[in-house]
Amino acid sequence: MSDTSRAAALLAQVARGLVRHGREETVRTLGDCRTDIGLSDVGRAITCLRAAVLNKIGGKPTETLQRQLVLQRGHWLEAGLIPAFRANGATLMSQLEISITPGDVPIRALLDLTLVADGVVRVQELKSTARLPDVLSPGYEVQLYGQIGLLYAYWNQPVFGAEGLSQRTFPQLVQALFGIVLPDTPERVDLEGWVLCVSMNDAKAFGPYGPDANMTDLVLKTAETLWHAMRQEDSNLPICPGFHPLCDWCDQTKLRVELTNRLGPDDADALLERITTNGNDYDRLTVSPLK
Template structure:
């Protein structure tokens, strides 16, 4: 019991330290986040307006696991920054853009902006996201955030709304145009308008073992308008909430299956989860099931690592035979991959064969739908923690 108490004490100490670091970093680089709309606020409002408003108006009580996840993002970002600077590149970390849209104060903080002056005149925005598993495609909220960043950079290029801070939060440059800031910080000459430069944005997703880049993305007026519209909606909801005109219950929440609901700090009274039957006696069973699933995930990861090691051992042994270890034997072999149907490729082939997207008066998609079979319904158990 004493050992458990000391272990919990150490966890509490680490949690307290992470909270202090997060609070200090936020004040130094982001300031009072309730006084403006940030790009991450816009992305979250796209996903769930209620969660975006709740994050602005309610205190957070992040768990140690949540704090570690957030800090992991900062640690990854710091590592990427060091890697870029070590190459001698001109890097602007956390470039700040202050913007007003119909009276709505907006601040964009760009993780990294790489700058090449004349004669190249190229600007590259890098937005860094840390994930447990790399996504096969970028999240819509991340894309909206990225398009908001590149959109404001292009629109505000020659306006005195750019600022840059040192690592400790000290202002280095304030209220400059983008060319002025780059000249003051790097001595680079940039054109007077963004149209004379190559401006692209990239989304960089990192896990503990891999990295995946999505892009490039260019300026898109429609996406910028969407981002600004969400900023205006959130600012209006924030004003109405502070005035007592609305509560969180009046704000839309994410609909349908949405995996991030389980991680939302404000899901305890979310209208998406109406009051159900109270059966507290099953709480221990759910806790045990959650723990077993975590153990299974850890075991699956450990099994995969061991299999990778043994495959490497067999390859280095230079044999195709079985390797005898005493009570076990193992061998690495190559098996054929699974055969799957590429629906998009089949659609293109059919349209090409019949020189049209209509086959005998039937739309190709309709023809494909006729050949699909839907499996029998099955039961699914959904479990979501109440935070």
């Protein structure tokens, strides 16, 4: 076997291992993702409902090394930042879980990092990016609004869990883990959320975000839409003529933000101009969220 073939075999082994490890970690931490809605799912659905549904019911891990490195980098980021925050004396919990079922929609929110002090709570959503965005994507914003909104709305209900504990109110959970006493209502707490984007050589924080009743309502309604769309997909989801099922064509404002983050403003504007002037199918496929 040539050195080139041996190098390719080594990289293939790494890719397969990452796929297997990612699958095992997903089962361990999330279980069957088709049985509930996560806030990252809601963020995807805000950008493209079609992509969110396909990711939930038919997503299969790709074994290309490049894609796996992108997917796994977020987990490595969290593992690296937790000791960094703790070195500064921060009291935090990783992967705080909020499990609720409004109506018939099971929602399970996982918060990357939740920092707690007397009367102060900071939610940190971590994002690993190839390059730092100029503006935060709508999906990321909605995900964070959902996290702090559910934390605020369900503060004193036994729907929280972390570190092996479950079915506690948030104040009960914090007191059991850290001995910190929080008020029974969130109105007396300084509650903020931040998105921390980290690239290979830099970082950028977006925030602060506070609880917003309208955004919380949007998150819950989007989760309901996604949940019912998943059920309909199993029984022949109605098709919009001329488009893929669920694909009602992207809102240009959201699409412009997404493309600018991916391509830069000049290339994004040029591509949007081609799409809106000639409606070329290939160009539309190029900007599909599934790409």
